[in-house]
Amino acid sequence: MTQDSRRFLQPEAISRIARxxxxxxxxxxxxxxxxxxxxxxxxxxxxxxxxxxxxxxDPRNIDWKVWSKTxxxxxxxxxxxxxxxxxxxxxxxxxxxxxxxxxxxxxxACAIAASLSYLLLKQQDSVxxxxxxxxxxxxxxxxxxxxxxxxxxxxxxxGTPSQKTEMFEVLRHVADERYRKGMIVLISxxxxxxxxxxxxxxLLRYRGHDVLVFHVLDDAELDFEYSGTxxxxxxxxxxxxxxxxxxxxxxxxxxxHDFMDEVRRRCAKNVIDYQTIRTSxxxxxALAHYLNHRIGMGQSVRN
Numbered sequence: 001m002t003q004d005s006r007r008f009l010q011p012e013a014i015s016r017i018a019r020x021x022x023x024x025x026x027x028x029x030x031x032x033x034x035x036x037x038x039x040x041x042x043x044x045x046x047x048x049x050x051x052x053x054x055x056x057x058d059p060r061n062i063d064w065k066v067w068s069k070t071x072x073x074x075x076x077x078x079x080x081x082x083x084x085x086x087x088x089x090x091x092x093x094x095x096x097x098x099x100x101x102x103x104x105x106x107x108x109a110c111a112i113a114a115s116l117s118y119l120l121l122k123q124q125d126s127v128x129x130x131x132x133x134x135x136x137x138x139x140x141x142x143x144x145x146x147x148x149x150x151x152x153x154x155x156x157x158x159g160t161p162s163q164k165t166e167m168f169e170v171l172r173h174v175a176d177e178r179y180r181k182g183m184i185v186l187i188s189x190x191x192x193x194x195x196x197x198x199x200x201x202x203l204l205r206y207r208g209h210d211v212l213v214f215h216v217l218d219d220a221e222l223d224f225e226y227s228g229t230x231x232x233x234x235x236x237x238x239x240x241x242x243x244x245x246x247x248x249x250x251x252x253x254x255x256x257h258d259f260m261d262e263v264r265r266r267c268a269k270n271v272i273d274y275q276t277i278r279t280s281x282x283x284x285x286a287l288a289h290y291l292n293h294r295i296g297m298g299q300s301v302r303n
Contacts, residue, residue, distance in 0.1 A: 008107070008114040008156055050074040084125040084183055085142055087174060088113045090156065091188035093133040093165040098189075099218045101279050108279045109187040109216050110156040115287055116185060117152045121145070129155050130174060134166040165192035171200025181208040190215055190263060198266055211272045215263065219280050224252050 053062060053073035066074045090113050096106035103111065113129065120127045121144065128142040129152045138155045140148070165188070174184065184204050190197060190213075204211050260276060267274035277286050 008110040008153060049077050051077060083144065084120065085128075085178070085180060086116075086120050086125060086183040086185060087128045087130060087142070087178055088116060088152075088185045089170070089174065089187065090129065090131045091133070091165060091186075092131045092137055093163055093191075095165065095189055095191045096216075098221070099279055100220050101218065103279055105189055105216050105218055105279055108277075108283070109214070111283050112187050112214055112216070112277070112287070113156060113185075114149075114153055115283065117149055119291075121149055127152065130170070131155060132165075132170040133163040136170060136173060166196065167192045168196040168200045171197075172203060175200075175203045175207050175209075178207075178209065181210075183210045183212065185212045185214065187214045187216060189217055189221075194262065194266075198270070201267075201272055202270055205270050205272065211270075213263075213267060213272060213274045215260070215274065215276045217276065217278060219278055222256065222278060224249050224256075 050063060050066065051074065053075050057075050061075045063074050063076045066072070090109050092106060096109065097104055099105050099107070117127045117129070124144055126142045126144040127148065129138070129140040130136055131138045140151045140155050143151070171186075178184070186201075201211060201213075264274055275286075275290050
């Protein structure tokens, strides 16, 4: 493991979550044999339905038991197993520079992206990465080789948070590029125009993708425990403010609560998985909790 890899791929986190399988809750498409299910019909152990035989069908797929009872030819259709195709989107806008703990939001987001990539590649799923601010800054293609992790780490390490966040055009580009259904993971502080954000997320869902949102925030943003006269320097061209933060705390916390509640509700309405993550949380605990939750959701759907 190289020094760049260790920056974002925390060995202690990987050792605890590597046993978990990240499974899509919705039907996904892919090319390889893996853990996930595809809407394509193929040769598999899971029977789906019959349809009437038509000229050109492979006679080997005829259900002879049905023929013996009905004197008609029917084809057995199966649901094939396939791998997951996952695109991880990492926000590298200027607001992601903020952080008062060991990792700022950008570094924490990169650690999530690297850890998920490791898990997905370990189970032979395909992973691609997109980093963005107002536009796409870097991309790695969809690959399932274990060696692909180095390309993902390199792309993350090359990113430098800058500029403002513009969500819709980035999400629209991803929706247009990813014409096969799969999983889209958005890792961001979501400090962007909300209508633009949800137009993009709805488009991804409309195209049939399983969408996950990791909402990464720093403790200081969530708790606002400042005291004494403080100068706040705005990121993404928002200016600066000198004030007594105690006079703003109640209003700020209410605004933050309303913001997060709106995002949570709109994600639920659009069947998008959402989780708030503090940068003070241990990465392994945050991911293990979330992956276990998704596995449980997947089992409940299959049952």
